[in-house]
């Protein structure tokens with residue numbers, strides 16, 4: 001894997017990362033908000049880019065497909081000289097829970113009770129298998145898997161996330177599940193609607209969750225197009241792909 005620190009791609013990534021960090025810093029200062037954690041979403045880009053970003057100081061990467069993420073995590077594991085947390089941010093089928101818990105520290109996309117159950121079971125099983133030396137120990141051996149409740153902010157049809165009225169119940173279910181930690185909430189701004197008011201609704205939901213689970217304080221919001229709006233409204237984690245890595249290659 002060629003990823004010399006001074007190759008052209010590394011310089012390109014360094015510049016793009018610098019621009020995104022400057023945008024985040026300016027948005028946080030402008031709003032008097034804390035600077036969020038930057039998650040570089042590396043989907044569709046090779047493991048070599050993950051290594052380059054890691055050398056540039058990135059410690060959190062996001063992926064939205066298990067097969068791709070698992071392969072990349074395996075590929076870079078031996079080559080990293082420091083910590084790197086994998087954040088799973090895509091729709092997750094319950095039968096993939098077993099694979100995801102082997103590499104992910106965070107799952108941002110928990111949207112239903114059956115997935116909470118599957119993730120808890122997968123963590124506990126992974127811990128047993130790792131203790132027996134059957135599989136390499138993933139991050140959830142040391143720490144509970146952090147799960148965020150993904151909420152749909154669409155006005156009508158609720159796709160890609162739980163309904164707002166179900167968020168507190170799901171967070172409580174996570175908190176009550178051995179092996180999982182309730183981290184907070186996550187959302188993607190609705191298509192064709194202003195991001196700001198949607199992120200305000202996400203903050204309201206975060207408050208409701210924190211009334212019951214004060215430690216579940218993470219708010220994962222903001223992508224390349226709308227990170228300023230999210231940072232101004234108190235996002236603790238932003239998930240940025242294309243403005244760091246470039247346009248995604250066409251599928252196929």
Ligand SMILES: *Cc1c(COP(=O)(O)O)cnc(C)c1O
Pocket residue numbers: 041043064089090188223224225239240241242243
């Ligand atoms: C791809 C993706 C991102 C990053 O999107 P960009 O527009 O490329 O910054 C963030 N969140 C989720 C859930 C994603 O799937």
